[in-house]
Amino acid sequence: MRVSLPPQLVEHARDFAEGRRTPAQPRDAATVILMRAGSDDHAGPDLYLLRRQTSMAFAGGMCVFPGGGVDPRDFDSAVAWSGPGPAEWADRLRTSEELARALVCAAVRETFEESGVLLAGPSAAEVVADTTGDDWEADRQALEAKALSFTAFLDRRGLVLRTDLLGAWSGWCTPEFEPRRFRTWFFVAALPPGQLTRDVSSESSSVAWMSALGACDSVDAHELGMMPPTYVTCLEVGQYADPDAVLAAATGRDLTMFTPAVESEGEVATMSVPERSMPLLVARGG
Numbered sequence: 001m002r003v004s005l006p007p008q009l010v011e012h013a014r015d016f017a018e019g020r021r022t023p024a025q026p027r028d029a030a031t032v033i034l035m036r037a038g039s040d041d042h043a044g045p046d047l048y049l050l051r052r053q054t055s056m057a058f059a060g061g062m063c064v065f066p067g068g069g070v071d072p073r074d075f076d077s078a079v080a081w082s083g084p085g086p087a088e089w090a091d092r093l094r095t096s097e098e099l100a101r102a103l104v105c106a107a108v109r110e111t112f113e114e115s116g117v118l119l120a121g122p123s124a125a126e127v128v129a130d131t132t133g134d135d136w137e138a139d140r141q142a143l144e145a146k147a148l149s150f151t152a153f154l155d156r157r158g159l160v161l162r163t164d165l166l167g168a169w170s171g172w173c174t175p176e177f178e179p180r181r182f183r184t185w186f187f188v189a190a191l192p193p194g195q196l197t198r199d200v201s202s203e204s205s206s207v208a209w210m211s212a213l214g215a216c217d218s219v220d221a222h223e224l225g226m227m228p229p230t231y232v233t234c235l236e237v238g239q240y241a242d243p244d245a246v247l248a249a250a251t252g253r254d255l256t257m258f259t260p261a262v263e264s265e266g267e268v269a270t271m272s273v274p275e276r277s278m279p280l281l282v283a284r285g286g
Contacts, residue, residue: 005269007261013177013262024274026181027238028099031067031168031234033126036041036209037193037245041147044212047247048115048197051206062225063215065233066114069182073149074102074109078179080154082124082286083164092168093185094255104163109150113143115207117199119166119189120159127162129194134172141201153210167250169236171257172229175271183257186233188245212238228260228262232277235284 005013020039034048049063070253075098084092089100112118112131121127131140139157142148154161167188170203174181199207210218212234218224226234240246260271273281 003040004016004284005256005271006173006267009177010262010264010269013175016176017261021177023176024179024181026183027070028070028103029182029184030070030110031065031184031186033065033167033186033188033246034109034111034115034191035188035237035238035246036202040211040214041241043214046209046236047212047215047234047237048117048212049208049215051208053256062227062230064227064230065186066111067184068110068114070099070102070106071109071146071150073098073151074105076105076149076151077101079151079156080160082121082160082162085119085163085165090162092255094173094257095284096122103185104166104187105161106164106171107185108161109143110187112141114200115142116200117191117195118159119162119192120154121162122125122160122163124160125166127165127192127195129160129192130196132196132198137200142260165192166236167247167253168255169250170233170274171255173257173259175260175262178242185255186229188237188243188246189249220284228271228273230248232273235260235280238278239280248278 016023030037035045037045038044040249048066050066051063084099086101089104089125090097093100093103108119116131118128118131132282139148139153143150169188173183215234216231216238217228235244258274262269263272
């Protein structure tokens with residue numbers, strides 16, 4: 001759904017577009033579209049969504065996927081790693097090897113911090129089956145508080161990060177006129193067998209599993225709030241029957257970073273969206 005922008009926002013955005021204001025420098029971030037099989041093949045997989053605390057400075061009250069900014073310790077080259085290496089991820093994400101490593105680590109770390117789901121295992125062929133114990137929760141809280149690094153967490157438990165469980169989906173940068181900006185790489189991953197999500201993140205007021213297209217329906221009905229990248233991603237993922245199909249579709253996706261901008265059609269101004277998403281939005285009447 002595309003929303004008409006108020007005149008004052010359009011004028012504010014024009015100041016940046018015409019060089020009268022300097023955009024804030026975006027921070028690198030990663031987010032993970034965590035999926036499980038849905039009950040309706042026509043609504044896409046179920047997706048794990050968090051509603052951010054209304055007090056949050058960025059996207060307060062909005063429904064989002066697990067994720068967050070890259071931490072300096074995510075760049076640690078000593079992290080236990082299994083699956084496609086940093087060089088391959090750099091090629092997929094269109095960035096340096098150092099940043100690619102940090103983004104993959106941030107994606108897995110933030111998913112564990114905000115959902116309790118861990119994309120890691122004792123070997124390249126295994127994945128942790130249960131992370132609901134008190135000892136796991138203590139580690140999760142230590143990671144969230146930055147009292148424990150992700151590398152030390154994996155080493156202490158004899159685990160390797162399973163990068164093969166991730167797919168690269170898209171890249172979005174916050175518009176230039178926003179005071180807080182992020183360059184966010186979107187990843188996809190299926191909920192590992194045996195693992196359970198938990199309402200644990202201190203940044204969310206509630207969590208829910210919703211079908212991809214069902215989430216879009218709730219936004220269209222003004223029952224949920226979503227930023228355009230989240231809405232468009234739900235709409236795209238909802239075109240596939242199950243997580244396996246989404247992961248297969250992630251192979252070869254264009255990861256060019258997209259920065260929405262104000263575009264006008266007559267008297268109406270809206271935010272631009274990636275060209276590949278337009279047919280889906282038009283089909284929904286957006």
